[in-house]
Amino acid sequence: MSMVNQLSTSKRSAILRDMMERQGINALARTKDGNTGQSGRPSQVTVLKLLADAGDTAIDFLDQKMRDLPVRYVEADEMFAFVGIRGLTLLKNQMRAPKGQGVFWIWMAIDPVSKVIVAWHVGGRGNADAKTFIADLKARCAGRIQLTTDSHRAYFEAVGSEFGDDIDYATVKKQDDNEQQLVVEEYTGVKMPYRPKKRAKREMHPPVVRSGTPDENRITTNHIESFFQKLRQNLGRFARKSALHSKTLINLKRALALYIYHYNFQRIHTTIKTTPAMKAGIDDDIWTWDNFMDLVDERAEAQRAARREGAMQMERQAEDENVIRLKGPRDEQPGEYTVMVSLHQKYAKIHRTSCAHLRDTPGRQSKRGDSHKFQCETFDAAQNLAYDFMPDDVDVCKICLGEYNRLDTGRGKGGSDLKH
Numbered sequence: 001m002s003m004v005n006q007l008s009t010s011k012r013s014a015i016l017r018d019m020m021e022r023q024g025i026n027a028l029a030r031t032k033d034g035n036t037g038q039s040g041r042p043s044q045v046t047v048l049k050l051l052a053d054a055g056d057t058a059i060d061f062l063d064q065k066m067r068d069l070p071v072r073y074v075e076a077d078e079m080f081a082f083v084g085i086r087g088l089t090l091l092k093n094q095m096r097a098p099k100g101q102g103v104f105w106i107w108m109a110i111d112p113v114s115k116v117i118v119a120w121h122v123g124g125r126g127n128a129d130a131k132t133f134i135a136d137l138k139a140r141c142a143g144r145i146q147l148t149t150d151s152h153r154a155y156f157e158a159v160g161s162e163f164g165d166d167i168d169y170a171t172v173k174k175q176d177d178n179e180q181q182l183v184v185e186e187y188t189g190v191k192m193p194y195r196p197k198k199r200a201k202r203e204m205h206p207p208v209v210r211s212g213t214p215d216e217n218r219i220t221t222n223h224i225e226s227f228f229q230k231l232r233q234n235l236g237r238f239a240r241k242s243a244l245h246s247k248t249l250i251n252l253k254r255a256l257a258l259y260i261y262h263y264n265f266q267r268i269h270t271t272i273k274t275t276p277a278m279k280a281g282i283d284d285d286i287w288t289w290d291n292f293m294d295l296v297d298e299r300a301e302a303q304r305a306a307r308r309e310g311a312m313q314m315e316r317q318a319e320d321e322n323v324i325r326l327k328g329p330r331d332e333q334p335g336e337y338t339v340m341v342s343l344h345q346k347y348a349k350i351h352r353t354s355c356a357h358l359r360d361t362p363g364r365q366s367k368r369g370d371s372h373k374f375q376c377e378t379f380d381a382a383q384n385l386a387y388d389f390m391p392d393d394v395d396v397c398k399i400c401l402g403e404y405n406r407l408d409t410g411r412g413k414g415g416s417d418l419k420h
């Protein structure tokens with residue numbers, strides 16, 4: 001019997017309520033209404049165990065519930081999150097991020113009508129993760145959708161290969177690149193050149209229709225961006241206040257799953273006056289943390305039964321090991337591929353490290369200080385890294401990596417990469 005099981009349902013509900021709606025774990029361990037044991041309060045271990053059990057339950061719950069969704073309009077976007085160690089620490093100590101830590105990207109899709117979060121994924125920012133995310137999105141939608149994303153290139157190929165022509169798809173240009181700037185500064189320790197914030201000029205960057213006939217009035221990513229703003233505030237609050245700041249990727253996924261579960265199924269949305277799940281017609285009642293605790297208990301019971309039968313369950317932690325992470329930014333170990341990033345000209349280009357053309361380009365020591373080289377072991381890692389810096393402008397050297405262009409994987413420069 002773990003300590004968690006000694007807590008009553010109402011106490012565990014209170015802890016989750018505080019976790020998702022108010023405060024972080026350190027603060028929770030100090031509260032009196034969640035108390036237990038001699039010290040009169042649940043230990044951080046207890047709270048983390050509850051987060052693990054409840055988070056895993058939420059991951060499964062969302063996976064099962066969010067199917068055959070009758071949504072028509074979808075907005076998708078991605079935001080970054082630091083897990084565990086921060087990039088600047090890596091830089092200072094010249095070290096490589098441990099597995100399951102580093103910069104990750106949270107991909108999410110929202111239906112702006114019902115406000116329901118349709119699909120989510122956590123990983124890198126490259127083509128492989130875009131494909132996983134878009135394939136998952138497609139699997140969850142019942143009919144033809146209209147999708148809007150930003151102009152991050154990885155979407156184009158993923159949407160083309162997963163949906164084909166069976167989608168109305170448009171992209172918009174992001175108005176500001178604060179996020180990208182933060183990631184770049186985190187990696188390089190170099191302040192990006194100051195650029196006065198331009199007023200949003202839609203006419204300068206008109207939306208691009210890439211497939212079908214999307215309704216112009218629905219071509220926007222405003223809803224997912226404002227969802228991300230709130231999510232960022234909450235993740236920031238978790239980070240400041242508590243150990244819920246995800247020390248591992250799986251804890252980030254668990255916290256996100258709980259957040260999305262609560263948002264989709266429990267919280268009354270102020271605009272639609274009901275829960276997004278009810279508005280979308282997925283569910284006909286409002287969930288409570290007490291209801292949810294029953295699911296957590298059922299899941300725990302099923303796991304105990306499986307263990308009694310000797311069938312060892314795959315632990316979720318194992319997933320962390322499978323995530324390919326970028327190397328630390330200044331990890332000087334040789335890699336076959338080199339990403340050349342120009343902060344000034346705002347593009348990233350992938351070369352073979354042996355490429356003669358690469359040797360001619362100014363390196364980190366250049367006077368301008370705006371050009372950086374990073375070596376990676378695999379092409380995928382190089383691509384992830386390049387997208388981290390310059391989501392809109394990643395190029396592949398045609399001289400040394402011509403074969404990657406010939407694969408026609410949508411990495412070429414300019415034009416629409418979506419195949420019709």
Ligand SMILES: [Zn+2]
Nearest residue numbers: 351355397400
């Ligand atoms: Zn090259």
